[in-house]
Amino acid sequence: MEAIKFEKVHFSYRDGGEESEVFESDSAFSLDGIDFSVEEGEFVAVLGHNGSGKSTLARLTNGLLSPASGKITVLGMDASDEKLLFDIRKSVGIVFQNPDNQTVASIVEDDVAFGPENIGVPREEIGKRIDFALRAVGMESYRHSTTTRLSGGQKQRIAIAGVLALKPRVMILDESTAMLDPRGRKEVVEVVRRLNREENITVLLITHFPEEALLADRAVIMNRGKIVAEGKPQEILLREKELTESSLALPRAVKICRGLQRRGLAVKDAFEAEEIADEIARLTVAGGGQVLEQSSQTPRVETGKGSIICENLHYTYNEKSPFATHALCGVDLSIASGEFFGVLGHTGSGKSTFVQHLNALLRLPSSEKKYKPKKVKKNELPPPKTLLTVNGFDLTDKKTDFKELRKTVGMVFQYPEYQLFAETVFADVAFGLKNFSEKMSETEVENAVREAIETVGLNFLEVKNRSPFDLSGGQRRRVAIAGVIVTKPEILVLDEPAAGLDPLGKEEIMALLHKIHADWCKTVIIVSHDMDEIAENCTRAAIFSEGKILAVGTPKAIFSEHKITEEAGLDIPFTAKLTEKLAQKGIVIHSDFTTADFVQKTAKYIETAGAGTGLPPEGGQTNA
Amino acid sequence: MRDVSFGQYYPADSFVHKCDPRTKLVLLIVFIVAVFMADTFYALGACALAFFVVACFSGVPFKSLLKSVKAVLFLLLFTAVLNLFFYQGETVLWQWRFITVTAEALYFTVFLAVRLFLLVLSSAVLTLTTTPVSLTDGIESLLSPLKWIRFPVHELALIMSIALRFIPILTDETGRIMNAQKARGADFETGGLIKRVKAIIPILIPLLISAFRRADELGDAMDARCYSGSKTRTKYKKLAFSWRDLLAFLWIAGLLVGVILLKIYLPSVL
Numbered sequence: 001m002e003a004i005k006f007e008k009v010h011f012s013y014r015d016g017g018e019e020s021e022v023f024e025s026d027s028a029f030s031l032d033g034i035d036f037s038v039e040e041g042e043f044v045a046v047l048g049h050n051g052s053g054k055s056t057l058a059r060l061t062n063g064l065l066s067p068a069s070g071k072i073t074v075l076g077m078d079a080s081d082e083k084l085l086f087d088i089r090k091s092v093g094i095v096f097q098n099p100d101n102q103t104v105a106s107i108v109e110d111d112v113a114f115g116p117e118n119i120g121v122p123r124e125e126i127g128k129r130i131d132f133a134l135r136a137v138g139m140e141s142y143r144h145s146t147t148t149r150l151s152g153g154q155k156q157r158i159a160i161a162g163v164l165a166l167k168p169r170v171m172i173l174d175e176s177t178a179m180l181d182p183r184g185r186k187e188v189v190e191v192v193r194r195l196n197r198e199e200n201i202t203v204l205l206i207t208h209f210p211e212e213a214l215l216a217d218r219a220v221i222m223n224r225g226k227i228v229a230e231g232k233p234q235e236i237l238l239r240e241k242e243l244t245e246s247s248l249a250l251p252r253a254v255k256i257c258r259g260l261q262r263r264g265l266a267v268k269d270a271f272e273a274e275e276i277a278d279e280i281a282r283l284t285v286a287g288g289g290q291v292l293e294q295s296s297q298t299p300r301v302e303t304g305k306g307s308i309i310c311e312n313l314h315y316t317y318n319e320k321s322p323f324a325t326h327a328l329c330g331v332d333l334s335i336a337s338g339e340f341f342g343v344l345g346h347t348g349s350g351k352s353t354f355v356q357h358l359n360a361l362l363r364l365p366s367s368e369k370k371y372k373p374k375k376v377k378k379n380e381l382p383p384p385k386t387l388l389t390v391n392g393f394d395l396t397d398k399k400t401d402f403k404e405l406r407k408t409v410g411m412v413f414q415y416p417e418y419q420l421f422a423e424t425v426f427a428d429v430a431f432g433l434k435n436f437s438e439k440m441s442e443t444e445v446e447n448a449v450r451e452a453i454e455t456v457g458l459n460f461l462e463v464k465n466r467s468p469f470d471l472s473g474g475q476r477r478r479v480a481i482a483g484v485i486v487t488k489p490e491i492l493v494l495d496e497p498a499a500g501l502d503p504l505g506k507e508e509i510m511a512l513l514h515k516i517h518a519d520w521c522k523t524v525i526i527v528s529h530d531m532d533e534i535a536e537n538c539t540r541a542a543i544f545s546e547g548k549i550l551a552v553g554t555p556k557a558i559f560s561e562h563k564i565t566e567e568a569g570l571d572i573p574f575t576a577k578l579t580e581k582l583a584q585k586g587i588v589i590h591s592d593f594t595t596a597d598f599v600q601k602t603a604k605y606i607e608t609a610g611a612g613t614g615l616p617p618e619g620g621q622t623n624a
Numbered sequence: 625m626r627d628v629s630f631g632q633y634y635p636a637d638s639f640v641h642k643c644d645p646r647t648k649l650v651l652l653i654v655f656i657v658a659v660f661m662a663d664t665f666y667a668l669g670a671c672a673l674a675f676f677v678v679a680c681f682s683g684v685p686f687k688s689l690l691k692s693v694k695a696v697l698f699l700l701l702f703t704a705v706l707n708l709f710f711y712q713g714e715t716v717l718w719q720w721r722f723i724t725v726t727a728e729a730l731y732f733t734v735f736l737a738v739r740l741f742l743l744v745l746s747s748a749v750l751t752l753t754t755t756p757v758s759l760t761d762g763i764e765s766l767l768s769p770l771k772w773i774r775f776p777v778h779e780l781a782l783i784m785s786i787a788l789r790f791i792p793i794l795t796d797e798t799g800r801i802m803n804a805q806k807a808r809g810a811d812f813e814t815g816g817l818i819k820r821v822k823a824i825i826p827i828l829i830p831l832l833i834s835a836f837r838r839a840d841e842l843g844d845a846m847d848a849r850c851y852s853g854s855k856t857r858t859k860y861k862k863l864a865f866s867w868r869d870l871l872a873f874l875w876i877a878g879l880l881v882g883v884i885l886l887k888i889y890l891p892s893v894l
Contacts, residue, residue, distance in 0.1 A: 105757070110757070113861070118850040119850050120857060148789075432809050
């Protein structure tokens, strides 16, 4: 039987129709004649960019929305029949995107009990269902924990348990992994896959991460309210044209294969590092390749403006209270002017605490007005001195002009679009400028704002008088970044600048940051969970763990040391994985771990190895 | 802030912690009645003794208990001073110009201070030993008879518990937004009243928008989990009385009887 069936379903959020056509948010999220079905027990992935209508699909399925026309059948029940609404919701569970906004209770078990309580399950049975649901998501030891103290991945597992407690036959994950770090994403996807296999629950996984679709039986690509491709994920994820047209991207593994193919090498498309390594090994007979020397390319280093020098930085939250937590325990880190620097580490590793010191959102005790240095006793060594100089400002000194510092050290927080507040885009972008430079004339302000808005890739005249809340998510984020770079800071710090964006949005934001790095800010620092992002973009990176720095260096240097990434509990970029697999086969590739460089070095290696496989170089394309 | 749970709950596994929240709520009220009925030092002494025993069984260090008095210390001292100087009495102990301190005033001041102390401390024992969540459960259960007059008890309790759950999230969010605006040069610490109020706007608006967004999403999530109100709802967590509650009831009932007896047989010297 079909678990979910859509027949010619149309849906639109637009009711007035007065809005202009320029902004994607207006036409977003609607469905345009969808025919789609999911068999019972199937695992289907729905891929699509933000606003492609894929979330609308989920809400229509369990009656949170109803279609304008067309028919939706869920497990044989007509979704438009209000009398069946409860039965449908009982059998179709939805896990939403934001882990914080779907938990009702403060204690884990109370939250899981919420669903069964609603449908009147007897008390003893609820207890059994909580046992079952928490065991199924591997959270049984957190039964009595407070929900706010869990990690993102754990919170989403609790949300899944809350849905499972209703004993649904279908489970829809509506971008449930979008806000999680890679570790949390993995946790959630693994749980879902197991539920599909072991409990035979039909799963509809809505996501914009192509890699996640690989676990599904079937994948569907949605674009502008239509289904543009459907089939086995291993086949769908090779369709570059449909993926890029839908603002999605090829999985990184396939990108590397395609890059090698473009250089005339007969590499088959593959999704796993192991397979690609095999392919490359097949092409290099007997490992005879010449080991290319690692290019001694060191990042362009300048001192002075734009640089950061930090020595022996300590920070404790809630000092002198029973809740004291040492967030930083002696951090030494210098960042030179001109770097594109990455800060890595898990939640709680101290990386945010460090970053907040850079523009004095967190202050060193010695820079506070009330501070009096402690007297050192005679036979005692003076405590080691803390040094923190950012962009030429001494942050250990209370005489420093902290406002001036903040003007030159821009800080973009996570999900900055949620910090917009003004009536118009212009006013919001000008906010910082007016705070820092009160004497600026109107025309000067206008020019600066115009320049900032145009730099982030928006049309000044079109957006300046619009409310920031009318824009799409990606556009709002750009406005927020414009609001920070408008003061022309020398150092720009961004916390997870690409979080929550679809693959195309991510690429665009990173490209924007490189543009800002080239034209506006000397030094760019990004905080990120995404190892691939760091490897692709940063000149150097530091790994934080438990308030200390485990390693600093080029992405190549830090990701080659297994011990370090393991100790910090971090993944490694795909290129690093592949390099390692190749090294095990005796093929040593010295790349800087960016995809482009890896492809180039590998191609060169194979060429010098003679590539004596007899395969014609043109035969590379495996799919027509 | 992140690691500090909301409220002043002190985690421990004591006799008082294990008592039913309804017991604690009701007994607090009874205790307050007893304190107000006690109008002699003997009776008040009995109250203090009864409280001391409860405090000993609460597993909360006296330091934490006394901290709760700190908040109202000024109020306590203020009323004490007022009483000391302005209470009319006959036996003059000390006089300076127009200020007179009488024995009666001293007696009354000390009496009132002890009374207020006991009130503050006993409420502190409740909040220190009961999580906000179980306090909400207790209130819901105690108010449940009001259902008969169609008072939305369940809805009220749900609103309370959701509010409690979102307090740490919104506190975090406020901090984040404040930091973001500070990084853009906003200044919340200097300037006159109007300037400061204006400075709040860039925090308040994003916070409100986010709260509405969260409410909207939470509503959807609750709908999706079949929430429909109270009619056919069951409850997983049942509050249950145990021998501890009986013991606690007996203890406080004993106190109440004691206070009444003391009132009759050892009347006030005043």
